[in-house]
Amino acid sequence: MLKTIITLKNTKNKSFDRGFITIEILIAIFIAFGFLAVSLQTLVLAMVFQVGAQKEQRADQLIQEEIEALNDLGSTLNFGANTADACDGNLDLDGGGTNNDGYGQGLWNELIEDDPLIAATSTTNSSTTTILGRTLTIEGTQVAIPAGASPTPHRILGVSYQVTEPDVDGDGNAEVIANRYVEVIPDEALECP
Amino acid sequence: MKFLILKTLLLRKRKDEGFTLPIVIAIGLVMVLLSAVNLVQSGEENLNALSQQGSSDALAAAEIGIARYRNLLNNNRVLTVYNLDTWTNAWVTGQACDSISSTGGGWADNSATGWRNITVAGNTIGSYRIDDYIYDNDDNLGSNNNNDIDLVSDANNDIDGDGESDARGLLTVRGKDVAATEDGSITQIQVEIPLGVNTQDLVDLNPAIWIVQNDHTAVPSITNFGTVDVNGANVVLYQPSGEGDCIDPPDLGGENTISDSRNLPPLATIPNPTGLTKKNTLNSNITLDPHYNSGELLLGTLSDVQNTSEGSHVGDDRYYFEYTGDLNLDNEDIITDGTARVIIYVSGNLTISNAVNITNSSNAATSRFLEIHVGGNVTINGSGNVNIKGLIHAPGGTVTMSGNGNVNVTGSIFANDWNNTRTGTIIVNADDYTFYSITPNRTPAPLTFRPSGWQTQEAD
Numbered sequence: 001m002l003k004t005i006i007t008l009k010n011t012k013n014k015s016f017d018r019g020f021i022t023i024e025i026l027i028a029i030f031i032a033f034g035f036l037a038v039s040l041q042t043l044v045l046a047m048v049f050q051v052g053a054q055k056e057q058r059a060d061q062l063i064q065e066e067i068e069a070l071n072d073l074g075s076t077l078n079f080g081a082n083t084a085d086a087c088d089g090n091l092d093l094d095g096g097g098t099n100n101d102g103y104g105q106g107l108w109n110e111l112i113e114d115d116p117l118i119a120a121t122s123t124t125n126s127s128t129t130t131i132l133g134r135t136l137t138i139e140g141t142q143v144a145i146p147a148g149a150s151p152t153p154h155r156i157l158g159v160s161y162q163v164t165e166p167d168v169d170g171d172g173n174a175e176v177i178a179n180r181y182v183e184v185i186p187d188e189a190l191e192c193p
Numbered sequence: 194m195k196f197l198i199l200k201t202l203l204l205r206k207r208k209d210e211g212f213t214l215p216i217v218i219a220i221g222l223v224m225v226l227l228s229a230v231n232l233v234q235s236g237e238e239n240l241n242a243l244s245q246q247g248s249s250d251a252l253a254a255a256e257i258g259i260a261r262y263r264n265l266l267n268n269n270r271v272l273t274v275y276n277l278d279t280w281t282n283a284w285v286t287g288q289a290c291d292s293i294s295s296t297g298g299g300w301a302d303n304s305a306t307g308w309r310n311i312t313v314a315g316n317t318i319g320s321y322r323i324d325d326y327i328y329d330n331d332d333n334l335g336s337n338n339n340n341d342i343d344l345v346s347d348a349n350n351d352i353d354g355d356g357e358s359d360a361r362g363l364l365t366v367r368g369k370d371v372a373a374t375e376d377g378s379i380t381q382i383q384v385e386i387p388l389g390v391n392t393q394d395l396v397d398l399n400p401a402i403w404i405v406q407n408d409h410t411a412v413p414s415i416t417n418f419g420t421v422d423v424n425g426a427n428v429v430l431y432q433p434s435g436e437g438d439c440i441d442p443p444d445l446g447g448e449n450t451i452s453d454s455r456n457l458p459p460l461a462t463i464p465n466p467t468g469l470t471k472k473n474t475l476n477s478n479i480t481l482d483p484h485y486n487s488g489e490l491l492l493g494t495l496s497d498v499q500n501t502s503e504g505s506h507v508g509d510d511r512y513y514f515e516y517t518g519d520l521n522l523d524n525e526d527i528i529t530d531g532t533a534r535v536i537i538y539v540s541g542n543l544t545i546s547n548a549v550n551i552t553n554s555s556n557a558a559t560s561r562f563l564e565i566h567v568g569g570n571v572t573i574n575g576s577g578n579v580n581i582k583g584l585i586h587a588p589g590g591t592v593t594m595s596g597n598g599n600v601n602v603t604g605s606i607f608a609n610d611w612n613n614t615r616t617g618t619i620i621v622n623a624d625d626y627t628f629y630s631i632t633p634n635r636t637p638a639p640l641t642f643r644p645s646g647w648q649t650q651e652a653d
Binding site for chain 1 (some may be wrong): 232319
């Protein structure tokens, strides 16, 4: 059977197509390879976009969760201190012995105390989560409110959130995925004279 | 037959030449097309994520705007009971300490150029601006309720019968994820801010020392506050109103210091009721007063009221005495009985030299039973301890302390200025007499409470 086929091909196309098929196939292979390369590149690019989008969405979600928790804490915070004393900003809420903390600092202190995931320092507050095999770290940093923007008793707390993943491009720095800044006033602070 | 079919299928004819190439190209194009579709889908997903971040950033900027306007309303509570379109009127800005309408402030600017940048560590991360503020106390946003609020009782601002205040402010703020001058995502938030009577205002104000200074143009700057121990109360410093900046009061030796935009209460006026003794004039040399005995002038006893013109009871449970000119106390005491409420008005200066007691004979009585209003200055000098159980009120004068010796005050000292270089322990123990609460213009501004009804709206 196979012998018959080969015989037929050799006899019928001998006069017109000798050698053409090989060139045609070679060209086809090159073209197919080109198409394949482009398609694969496109697929990889699409995958990169998709992963990036998912990370950004997750980062956004993480920040929103933190902001909601902060707002909730600001609504329920009760220092239990004498209001008259609290209202002049002379609260030593961080136990540092300095009586100038105010309500914004008090809210921050409560925040870093309440979050169980946190290795808290005096100015930053972070936790991690994993998505698509990558570890995302969210970090909140207390931002000093400019003088005059929040007079005594320093009611406003400013927090800058940043979500990062471990170094990808080899520059030694974590890759920043999302940033957001929020300001919150503890409701209790508005009960002062 | 079988051979014929194979021949038909496999034999290459002239018209089939190049068949492989078109097939490969076609399949390749399909692959590229599918990949492109995949890429477009991923790109859209990425764009959606970016767009979502932009919207979230704009939302965060709007929430920052809400926080800052809540702070503004709290610092300038007169704004809470006026619609935004009246915030720039003089009678409103005159009661506010922030710059509401000036170029530097512009808090009331809801025009397209009214965006305010949000700057963190020198970088502008977004902007916000107010869209509207409506004060409402009748659940009808169409009606004008400016300044229509009862500041004494929440029940008087109740419209649904639950006894709670229904006064509210509707604050609408827009946020943008880029700087004020750029185009970006915009989110608009409206919140409802409940308003209520500030029942704790005068309790929290609690002034043991109250100083205005500077003709009410700036927060007092006190060079010589000295070492003063204020217990259970605040040092209140005047906060001027009208197109300025709400700023921190200076730190006075770690004492509780707060600012307040209300002026000092006025000097007492001597009542002049018909048919009663108009007032009681005391000799400026108290040693010549018939009630002076062994270094003490005893005022306000009920027997005196009934039997002499001195200490006449004018019908409101107070006994008024007037000194014309300066009152000088040098190793002399003024004592009240601790039952009658004695008000002394000194038109000139009050000078306290050496060891002096201005107090009452009842240990339980508070400064409510002795008020000394001084038209001029109050000076404490010399050596020896000075004990005062009462209110010293000199709204136009300076309290000057020099010399040495302890000064113990149970009550309050209100004055225009303060200059203390005295060597000794100076203690001000506040008591529960809130003289300032019974005088005019002490009405507290309403409090703002936790916003509710957060709504994200379409920004047109």
